[in-house]
Amino acid sequence: MFDAAAANLLSPMVLFFVLGLLAGLAKSDLTIPEAIAKGLALYLMLAIGFKGGVAVAESGLGGDLVGLIVVGVALSCLLPVLAFAGLTGLCRLDRVTAAATAAHYGSISIVTYVTADSFLRQVGTSFNPGMVAVAALMETPAIVVGLLLARGGAAFRGGALRGGLWRETLLNGSVVMLVGSFAIGWITGPKGMEAVRAFALDPMKGVLMLFLLDMGLVAARRLREANKLRAPLLLFGVAMPLVSAAIALTLATLSGFAAGDAALLATLAASASYIAVPAAMRLALPEADPGIYITLSLAVSFPFNIVAGIPLYLAAAEFLAR
Amino acid sequence: MFDAAAANLLSPMVLFFVLGLLAGLAKSDLTIPEAIAKGLALYLMLAIGFKGGVAVAESGLGGDLVGLIVVGVALSCLLPVLAFAGLTGLCRLDRVTAAATAAHYGSISIVTYVTADSFLRQVGTSFNPGMVAVAALMETPAIVVGLLLARGGAAFRGGALRGGLWRETLLNGSVVMLVGSFAIGWITGPKGMEAVRAFALDPMKGVLMLFLLDMGLVAARRLREANKLRAPLLLFGVAMPLVSAAIALTLATLSGFAAGDAALLATLAASASYIAVPAAMRLALPEADPGIYITLSLAVSFPFNIVAGIPLYLAAAEFLAR
Amino acid sequence: MFDAAAANLLSPMVLFFVLGLLAGLAKSDLTIPEAIAKGLALYLMLAIGFKGGVAVAESGLGGDLVGLIVVGVALSCLLPVLAFAGLTGLCRLDRVTAAATAAHYGSISIVTYVTADSFLRQVGTSFNPGMVAVAALMETPAIVVGLLLARGGAAFRGGALRGGLWRETLLNGSVVMLVGSFAIGWITGPKGMEAVRAFALDPMKGVLMLFLLDMGLVAARRLREANKLRAPLLLFGVAMPLVSAAIALTLATLSGFAAGDAALLATLAASASYIAVPAAMRLALPEADPGIYITLSLAVSFPFNIVAGIPLYLAAAEFLAR
Amino acid sequence: MQLHRKKRIEIIAEAAIVPLLVEALHEAGASGYTILPALSGGGHHGAWSESAMSSAMQMQMILVIASPDLAAGIAARLQPLILQYKAILAVSDVEVIRGDHFA
Amino acid sequence: MQLHRKKRIEIIAEAAIVPLLVEALHEAGASGYTILPALSGGGHHGAWSESAMSSAMQMQMILVIASPDLAAGIAARLQPLILQYKAILAVSDVEVIRGDHFA
Amino acid sequence: MQLHRKKRIEIIAEAAIVPLLVEALHEAGASGYTILPALSGGGHHGAWSESAMSSAMQMQMILVIASPDLAAGIAARLQPLILQYKAILAVSDVEVIRGDHFA
């Protein structure tokens, strides 16, 4: 496990993330233009989706994929309830902000997933190529659960689920990009990959490296801009990923999933959304405080997962799989 | 021909275009930042121009190139007259909007050309490497013809051709980028290509794929934003490319051009500008309705050429070349 | 030497720079979106820093590196004094604008450095892989010297060095990016490079080529937008690089540095900052005229170095090393 | 040259709700609007700056020129949204060329 | 602290004609101007939003602060272009620090 | 529907000094501000346009809505910076919904 942690910490990706964190905390004026960062994010979704689709075309849907999807979606529905209990009970957050925050922890961060994917490849642990589809399917159920927690049944009658929200949720850009690229990779298969691999595959780790630099900068800036987070909330931002990962690993072990699949499932469970869910929550729950939920997911849980979480989840998964 | 159509439809490029169209029509919030899309477009012009120049340095100007240029420029001058007749006669468009729209159809779309180029390579049909110079030379003559159609002789006396318009037309960014990259490729030859191939050549198809995703999104958004196009105009957007391609193929056959050259010439004739010409028309013919000409060229004719036109023109060219 | 000059002039990089200059002077509307250009600049810093760090990890710190750093930093401190004397004495510039301009010439242009690096590789001249660290260390000392020249001792007491300026200077984005990437390259070594070479190494020359196109456009636009520069100032923009390079080459020869190292040191001495220093000067010396110092460094000295300076400095370095 | 008295309405709101506001503008009868980007800002909820990570606090500005009567109607129609989403709506006097262009 | 009464001129026009308008501003004697980007909008000709495909409907905003007299001159000088290209020009009252900076 | 009289302060300044101005705004007691990008411009020091090479002449716009009293305080507090860095500060009258939102 120490080897894995070192391999992670000494990879250029994680080091650039740390560089971004440090530069941001030291108030360096280093910034990556917003358009570039958005472009890199779109690229990563395209690349990871496409790669997954091509892998499925090559090696078929692994037998476990249905099971992985069921467990993943169940986690996306159940984890928000747990997070909500913790946030209202232990952190004494107001009901609506707690529900909005809970939704973030049920959903996933695709960049965390991409980092885990490249980490697993680096240490040579194999996993189901369809895993990226699990990631896509876990993005949105938590949003509905969050709204139910905030509004109860009124979520369906009243305004919360009206208007652009369904579209925002089901057709949000990252889901479309991931699912679309996965489908196209599946359709075109290795021949398609051959045509575009110099763009869609080879530079992926390097792009991730530059993107993580920006994530570090943004996370540090968010920490500085945020009205101070109280200690219990900060603690939640570290504890919740650990709890989510533990639950995911338990379910994975009970289901007999392979270590690589279990580690990725734990990573997805532990990761929190900072793109799709905040946008939905601003629309549906405008009285929830974005300063809380964005800061927690982006500036606390994301760095924790990238730097320490991923190798930890893999080590635990391998231990449980023995 | 069915094979060619399938090869086209199942290429990742066309599938991403379709993904963009579907996402846009379904009002997904997936968008590619404007700066990124502009950067991708510049990259494609650089790459296709440079590649063409290097190819000419390697294999010399094919004997047919002068003929291809003459026919191409003639098409760029004559097709607007035809389009103008159709738009005023059959579609009952006002004179000025019809003239502005006609200019678009005489000019060309470089992304359509790049897509055709990569399609021909994929199916193994060779063509004259100088073809990209033909594309560059067909960009602008149609603008002058369009102005003449709108204003008659007054175009030269009055305001239309004054001011920044000549510069806008002759030095517009895409022409400079194409011609400049072509010249630099020609000067530096294979040695230059070796130095920059990992940037300028290898990722090109992948970049095209991402760019076509954006084109699909933009075309769909344009369709939704446009005040409704009447049926005759929609029909024009499909019929005009077919007519233009048929004329180009006839001239190519009479001139004895090879099938690959004929197919590319037909593609250029069939494609309509949506960058250089709209900008010129807004300046020179402000009373023409941009909602008509941008929507027609970008949201009707462009998708038609990408999805169905290119393999069709190649099939016809090969049939005629037998 | 003529061979070297020709090799430089006929490289795609320099030709794209010339294309940009010509297009800009001809008032073409070709532009590269600001965000893309900023992204390319960040990429170049990341790539050159990372490459340098990996090279140091592979071949160790050359014995000369300490000497190179000492000489480089000394040049960064001394050249501004010389430039200041020339600007006030010969060009009759006011004290504050002269001091601000002088600071630019003590600092360096990283793109000029990257161009020289790729030129040396092309002609097969080796150099110390830690040279990029010398570049990073030469970025900022000149700023302090410039402030001293403008304000005398008051620079430390009064406002000039207050506030954000120290941070602006020491933690400015380009320094952080260069030094950070260098350190990460050093830590991760060849294994890190292997993971990201398709992004961080292979496309570098091509990216430089596109970036130089933009530099050409910007330099030409700056020349056109500037209130006319008087002849003595224009002359300064060409003479100062030559003088700086001559001094650097002399010191390099006395120190016994290898020809490649001497040529790079001369290039750094001859190059003038147009990113970090202008930003610092606007804050610290608001009464200095940016129209002078940006135009001189960006639109006069930069083109001179790229087109003629770099091969000249190498030729001189090789001559002196014999 | 004749200038016509109109109202200038400026709305600062989160990007996420701008589509809702534009829809409401249409319903209120506005004949046109223009949306401008913002880079960063600060207020009761702390500071924000644009970032690719999340558009959740990204603000935009909507600008509408309208006749005084229509402007009153627009303000009334938008008020609930402005209150619910804590946006800013500010009205001022302007004079325009082409008075007939504005409903 | 003294404030000086000036006029604020705001022009919304297509990017393509902004250079023509700036030229006209110079001719009218404006001592300065600032151009701001726009993201999207809507009007009698339908909606637009910025896209790489075509800047043909892309709008920008030009902002000019000027003395009342100069402002009247600017409006008069720009009127034909405003009418021809269907742009928007709106004038309002402002007070500035540094009155002498503005022609 | 009730509208409340406020002041609209618009500052055009170089990007490099915007952080200094924002700090001064806080000190003056402004409860909020929004920063908008600019593309290009021209003035006594010649023309500029945004470019990656140097943000040295890049301008931004700061927008602040404030009560008349606070606005006077802000103008007074910012005046030295405005003079030193040759920025522009213009104040105008606006009416807002949600009067209590603004200090």
Ligand SMILES: Nc1ncnc2c1ncn2[C@@H]1O[C@H](COP(=O)(O)O)[C@@H](O)[C@H]1O
């Ligand atoms: N007084 C103000 N003037 C200008 N913009 C403001 C003002 N108050 C708030 N804003 C903008 O509205 C956003 C949200 O404000 P708030 O709800 O007060 O946090 C801020 O981040 C600013 O961008």
Ligand SMILES: Nc1ncnc2c1ncn2[C@@H]1O[C@H](COP(=O)(O)O)[C@@H](O)[C@H]1O
């Ligand atoms: N009343 C208005 N207020 C603000 N912007 C407008 C208004 N009318 C038109 N515009 C802008 O000008 C563009 C062209 O307007 P139109 O010629 O009416 O289609 C629109 O897309 C808007 O960006």
Ligand SMILES: Nc1ncnc2c1ncn2[C@@H]1O[C@H](COP(=O)(O)O)[C@@H](O)[C@H]1O
């Ligand atoms: N009268 C004005 N109206 C609007 N913007 C101005 C004005 N004067 C100056 N500016 C802006 O402030 C910048 C610097 O002005 P100056 O110091 O006069 O060169 C210009 O480039 C413009 O962006």
Ligand code: NA
């Ligand atoms: Na999760």
Ligand code: NA
């Ligand atoms: Na055509």
Ligand code: NA
């Ligand atoms: Na120097």
